[in-house]
Amino acid sequence: MSRFLDPRLQTLTPYTPGEQPPRGVFIKLNTNESPFPPAPGVAGAVEAAVPTLHLYSDNTAASLHRTFADQTGLAAEQVAVGNGSDELLAFCFQALCPNGAAFADITYGFYPVFCRLYGVDAHLVPLREDFSLHPADYAELGHTLFIANPNAPTGLALSREQVAMLCANDPTRLVIIDEAYVHFGAESALPLLADFDNLLIVGTFSKSRSLAGGRLGYAFGSRALIADIERVRNSFNPYNVNSLTLAAAEAALADEAYFAGCTTAIIQTRKHTLARLREMGFACTDSVANFIFASHPHMPAQTLQGALREEGIFVRWWDAPRIQNHLRISVGTDWQMDALLAALEHILTKGTSPS
Numbered sequence: 115m116s117r118f119l120d121p122r123l124q125t126l127t128p129y130t131p132g133e134q135p136p137r138g139v140f141i142k143l144n145t146n147e148s149p150f151p152p153a154p155g156v157a158g159a160v161e162a163a164v165p166t167l168h169l170y171s172d173n174t175a176a177s178l179h180r181t182f183a184d185q186t187g188l189a190a191e192q193v194a195v196g197n198g199s200d201e202l203l204a205f206c207f208q209a210l211c212p213n214g215a216a217f218a219d220i221t222y223g224f225y226p227v228f229c230r231l232y233g234v235d236a237h238l239v240p241l242r243e244d245f246s247l248h249p250a251d252y253a254e255l256g257h258t259l260f261i262a263n264p265n266a267p268t269g270l271a272l273s274r275e276q277v278a279m280l281c282a283n284d285p286t287r288l289v290i291i292d293e294a295y296v297h298f299g300a301e302s303a304l305p306l307l308a309d310f311d312n313l314l315i316v317g318t319f320s321k322s323r324s325l326a327g328g329r330l331g332y333a334f335g336s337r338a339l340i341a342d343i344e345r346v347r348n349s350f351n352p353y354n355v356n357s358l359t360l361a362a363a364e365a366a367l368a369d370e371a372y373f374a375g376c377t378t379a380i381i382q383t384r385k386h387t388l389a390r391l392r393e394m395g396f397a398c399t400d401s402v403a404n405f406i407f408a409s410h411p412h413m414p415a416q417t418l419q420g421a422l423r424e425e426g427i428f429v430r431w432w433d434a435p436r437i438q439n440h441l442r443i444s445v446g447t448d449w450q451m452d453a454l455l456a457a458l459e460h461i462l463t464k465g466t467s468p469s
């Protein structure tokens with residue numbers, strides 16, 4: 115830390131992303147990326163965008179906005195795009211939380227970091243004992259709500275009706291639904307935008323669209339809310355999405371069949387892996403995301419994580435209250451999950467047999 119750092123930032127603890135090991139040798143199940151490559155059309159689209167890289171990217175992302183609008187039935191002015199959804203979430207914390215922010219005690223770890231960064235008061239709402247989230251627990255709160263749906267790292271989701279309850283409960287309060295994992299089996303709040311102008315939906319191409327390295331996020335909301343986000347974006351970095359990513363995103367959106375194939379495969383593999391883990395004694399939530407949240411009664415999660423790491427398999431563990439004995443395991447390909455299950459069998463047998 116230099117002596118020049120603003121004192122307000124001297125105690126800020128940045129978000130800790132999952133480890134990015136060198137490619138190839140490891141089985142990486144720690145950051146919920148897609149195990150599948152981008153849609154086949156992406157490579158050509160990116161290559162076609164290279165000759166115009168000497169020009170700035172389209173700061174209005176007009177073409178991508180139109181594509182989103184066509185696919186969702188929204189107006190192009192109801193769409194904003196960002197350099198990953200983290201950037202759009204940052205804009206929300208910075209600009210749309212004049213009365214503070216409320217979110218679950220167990221949820222995406224970036225929310226409290228953004229609160230610290232922007233000086234927003236954070237109000238934590240504990241999940242119930244079984245990690246479920248009850249809209250009633252948010253009834254009296256006047257803060258801007260941030261709900262990851264499905265939630266991370268629990269994998270549990272609210273129904274569209276429950277999201278509607280959150281919005282209807284208090285029209286003066288903004289409800290931000292982070293749908294990073296919505297395409298793996300949950301209901302999108304998208305149809306609710308017709309009824310609620312206090313709803314903002316944030317999504318990403320990092321998980322279900324196989325473009326984590328491309329960094330593309332989007333926000334859907336009323337024209338007024340999107341204008342607010344555009345106000346911040348244009349005061350910060352109007353060229354926030356680069357030309358290669360704009361091209362990649364369009365190509366990814368164009369291939370519905372590839373998208374459906376990838377998400378269906380993940381859902382199938384999740385189902386099969388959950389069943390096998392439960393047979394091995396793991397307690398798992400009924401995740402509708404592309405990850406599994408699991409704990410074992412006989413071996414601490416931290417021990418399991420360390421032992422898996424020695425076998426070249428990366429999973430996520432947090433030294434945090436309530437979830438210390440849980441692992442978050444991204445759903446990879448079938449062979450990756452078979453390798454994980456074999457390693458876990460081995461570790462548990464070794465760990466529990468008398469030596």
Ligand SMILES: *Cc1c(COP(=O)(O)O)cnc(C)c1O
Nearest residue numbers: 198199200222262294318320331
């Ligand atoms: C992964 C994730 C994001 C961020 O994704 P970007 O890569 O920045 O688009 C946002 N919210 C949740 C809950 C996530 O898990």
